[in-house]
Amino acid sequence: MNQDAPARQPLPDDVQPRPDQLATGGTPDSDTGSAPVHSFTPRFHHSTPSIPDHELLRCIGGGSYGEVWLARNVLGDYRAVKVIYRDRFEHDRPYDREFEGIQKFEPISRLHESQVDILHVGRNDGAGYFYYVMELADDAAESPKSETRNPKEAPSTNDKKPSSNETLRASEFGIPSTFGIRNSDLYIPHTLKLDLYRRGRLSADECIRIGLALTTALEHLHGHGLVHRDVKPSNIIFVGGVPKLADIGLVASMDATMSFVGTSGFLPPEGPGTPQADIYSLGKVLYEMSMGRDRQEFPKLPANLAEFDDPPCLLELNAVILKACHRDPRQRYQSSQAMAADLAVLQSGKSVRRQRSMKRRLVLGTKVLLLALTALGLVVIGGYLLRGSRHSLASQHKRVENPEVASLCKLGRFHYCTISEEGYAKAMECFNKALEIDPNSVEAYASIADLCNVASPSRFLTPKEAEAKLRWARDKLLAIDSRLAEGHAVQGCISHVYDWNPYAAEKECRLALELNPELLKAHVWYGRYLLVSGKFDEARQEFKKAQQLDPTRYGLAVYIGLPSFFSHDYDGAIELFKKAIEVVPSLDWAYQMIGRANEEKGDYSAAIEAFQKAELVQNGKPEVVSQKYDELRAAYEKSGQDGYWRKSLEIELAAQSDWPWLHALDIAAIYARLDDKEEAFAWLNKAFLEKSYYHLWLNVDPRWDNIRSDPRFVAMLKRMGLDIAAGRRARLLVEAP
Numbered sequence: 077m078n079q080d081a082p083a084r085q086p087l088p089d090d091v092q093p094r095p096d097q098l099a100t101g102g103t104p105d106s107d108t109g110s111a112p113v114h115s116f117t118p119r120f121h122h123s124t125p126s127i128p129d130h131e132l133l134r135c136i137g138g139g140s141y142g143e144v145w146l147a148r149n150v151l152g153d154y155r156a157v158k159v160i161y162r163d164r165f166e167h168d169r170p171y172d173r174e175f176e177g178i179q180k181f182e183p184i185s186r187l188h189e190s191q192v193d194i195l196h197v198g199r200n201d202g203a204g205y206f207y208y209v210m211e212l213a214d215d216a217a218e219s220p221k222s223e224t225r226n227p228k229e230a231p232s233t234n235d236k237k238p239s240s241n242e243t244l245r246a247s248e249f250g251i252p253s254t255f256g257i258r259n260s261d262l263y264i265p266h267t268l269k270l271d272l273y274r275r276g277r278l279s280a281d282e283c284i285r286i287g288l289a290l291t292t293a294l295e296h297l298h299g300h301g302l303v304h305r306d307v308k309p310s311n312i313i314f315v316g317g318v319p320k321l322a323d324i325g326l327v328a329s330m331d332a333t334m335s336f337v338g339t340s341g342f343l344p345p346e347g348p349g350t351p352q353a354d355i356y357s358l359g360k361v362l363y364e365m366s367m368g369r370d371r372q373e374f375p376k377l378p379a380n381l382a383e384f385d386d387p388p389c390l391l392e393l394n395a396v397i398l399k400a401c402h403r404d405p406r407q408r409y410q411s412s413q414a415m416a417a418d419l420a421v422l423q424s425g426k427s428v429r430r431q432r433s434m435k436r437r438l439v440l441g442t443k444v445l446l447l448a449l450t451a452l453g454l455v456v457i458g459g460y461l462l463r464g465s466r467h468s469l470a471s472q473h474k475r476v477e478n479p480e481v482a483s484l485c486k487l488g489r490f491h492y493c494t495i496s497e498e499g500y501a502k503a504m505e506c507f508n509k510a511l512e513i514d515p516n517s518v519e520a521y522a523s524i525a526d527l528c529n530v531a532s533p534s535r536f537l538t539p540k541e542a543e544a545k546l547r548w549a550r551d552k553l554l555a556i557d558s559r560l561a562e563g564h565a566v567q568g569c570i571s572h573v574y575d576w577n578p579y580a581a582e583k584e585c586r587l588a589l590e591l592n593p594e595l596l597k598a599h600v601w602y603g604r605y606l607l608v609s610g611k612f613d614e615a616r617q618e619f620k621k622a623q624q625l626d627p628t629r630y631g632l633a634v635y636i637g638l639p640s641f642f643s644h645d646y647d648g649a650i651e652l653f654k655k656a657i658e659v660v661p662s663l664d665w666a667y668q669m670i671g672r673a674n675e676e677k678g679d680y681s682a683a684i685e686a687f688q689k690a691e692l693v694q695n696g697k698p699e700v701v702s703q704k705y706d707e708l709r710a711a712y713e714k715s716g717q718d719g720y721w722r723k724s725l726e727i728e729l730a731a732q733s734d735w736p737w738l739h740a741l742d743i744a745a746i747y748a749r750l751d752d753k754e755e756a757f758a759w760l761n762k763a764f765l766e767k768s769y770y771h772l773w774l775n776v777d778p779r780w781d782n783i784r785s786d787p788r789f790v791a792m793l794k795r796m797g798l799d800i801a802a803g804r805r806a807r808l809l810v811e812a813p
Contacts (some may be wrong), residue, residue, distance in 0.1 A: 127159075142159045156212045162205060175206050182197050189318055190319055193784070194208050285423070288423065294354050298351040308357065352405045481513050484509050488502070546566060564591065565598040565601055567584045568580075571584055572601070600632070608798070633666070642776040653670045744760040772796060
């Protein structure tokens with residue numbers, strides 16, 4: 077235990093914490109600082125639930141409404157299963173509301189690294205319960221000996237004996253975690269509550285890192301219209317060393333009518349159920365973590381704070397905690413993002429208190445300056461505005477395109493919308509001719525950038541070639557005018573697709589839209605950023621804005637359907653893709669996405685039909701296309717789903733020599749479907765040799781769900797800036813002066 081912190085005193089047995097408060101799926105009872113319990117007897121008199129494809133090994137927790145079980149699936153992987161019983165509720169409505177909360181959370185749970193992954197949701201109305209399968213917290217057992225293994229326990233894929241010098245893996249959060257369970261009888265879930273019991277308090281650096289992870293998790297939850305309602309140490313688990321918000325049973329919509337739930341001491345004065353209430357609770361968690369005191373003692377500081385090893389940093393962190401836990405909601409952080417920004421300031425070694433002081437002085441100075449400007453009179457202000465107006469007119473004049481140049485650019489866009497290699501070549505020829513006439517043509521450079529996005533990847537333009545042309549077009553645009561919206565939009569695309577820096581991408585795209593709200597490509601590229609970030613509703617709105625600017629633009633109608641597809645609303649997505657085909661009958665991408673949606677639904681016959689149509693509208697040879705898909709149908713009819721995927725793999729392997737950068741992703745996805753993880757990752761690594769926008773789909777595409785929890789997959793997302801740590805570093809780079 078940390079010697080800097082006061083020891084937490086055990087409480088009487090009747091208020092000992094339940095083990096489910098140390099694992100995924102706790103419930104809103106007391107959250108004490110007493111010793112953890114290593115075993116648990118179910119409090120309900122129910123027979124062992126039947127969970128498809130899972131063996132329930134033992135009950136590891138329970139609460140007011142259900143139980144949490146340690147389970148092993150048919151592949152040998154350990155999981156946590158929470159079972160909620162109807163007979164623990166007086167009425168149907170609260171029970172149904174719990175189920176509705178899980179339904180809303182499940183699609184987004186896997187889109188953020190610090191949300192606990194919900195892997196499956198099921199319901200057994202006959203037996204009177206529903207359940208959900210979750211990823212399991214790391215094993216926090218203190219080096220159990222191999223000889224204590226239950227001899228009846230079968231080995232699993234998770235059960236790898238570590239070498240003597242690799243018993244624990246250190247996460248980048250500075251907290252050791254094990255990835256496998258050595259003995260299911262001795263398994264202890266790794267929670268923040270357990271860390272605080274063992275260590276008393278965490279260092280300021282650890283608190284900041286964990287706080288950043290959890291604020292972004294809350295930001296993600298709130299961005300989807302949901303609130304947590306019970307943030308506390310026992311509901312924060314570690315998976316692969318990464319802190320995650322657990323006990324999602326209390327997650328609900330912001331506008332839902334809810335009872336007063338939560339845990340005393342973590343609840344704000346106004347009660348739970350709002351984003352700011354969650355922020356208040358997280359502030360109390362940071363207080364316990366950093367100060368080693370109970371949240372009921374807030375805001376008292378430890379009497380021996382000066383003896384701690386990091387007093388200055390703790391005082392800075394305390395400034396964040398005080399703002400998060402202000403009694404007046406109006407004085408709190410107005411969003412989790414704002415709280416994360418202050419924590420990022422601390423992580424960079426800067427002072428939040430100094431910044432706030434400077435801000436106060438700046439506000440006061442601004443008021444004085446405004447009074448002085450008023451005294452100077454409208455003449456001075458008018459002259460300033462006149463100069464600004466002249467500058468604006470000069471900028472507009474500089475961007476007036478030569479009529480011949482404008483005509484060539486329009487013709488070029490027509491050619492590349494044919495989606496053919498011949499069309500791409502003709503389009504590039506038009507744009508090059510436009511630049512011969514006017515080497516400073518904004519429209520020509522912007523059109524080349526647009527072509528790079530439409531035509532890559534293809535035989536005409538590989539991803540590396542597209543990246544080089546995009547960077548060249550960006551440099552030309554910003555050299556013409558550093559405030560050109562087109563230049564910043566292209567930079568946003570580059571930051572996202574090739575630099576894998578999502579925060580820089582968001583910053584550049586939003587700047588482009590501020591400079592020119594009617595720039596179609598800025599709406600499209602910003603929408604793509606929002607889409608792979610899991611912000612589906614916002615992405616859909618951006619795509620719709622772009623469509624209003626140009627209803628005939630290639631692919632926009634398909635983009636509008638993608639948020640539905642990635643949120644697992646496959647029927648809704650198919651209807652939108654069909655509408656896209658009504659606008660452009662030769663839209664092969666729409667047929668491809670209809671095929672993808674039918675695959676996810678399990679309707680492989682419909683998927684085959686859609687893929688066949690996609691190739692035909694691409695001018696594929698009818699006899700060749702017909703033979704290929706007749707063979708795929710035969711494989712499916714003979715061997716079902718397995719036959720479908722194995723034949724698809726054969727087709728993709730035969731075609732990959734043409735477009736290796738595109739087929740490598742598809743081949744990896746099929747291997748993932750077939751549960752051949754080693755081949756899946758081998759092909760994913762090949763795909764990473766050349767970047768394209770489709771790589772970013774890994775973050776939200778359902779075809780990767782089978783390997784999403786694998787540490788190698790998490791590492792890949794990190795490389796693309798799609799995890800918390802990489803994203804946080806990118807944000808600091810963008811915001812650095």
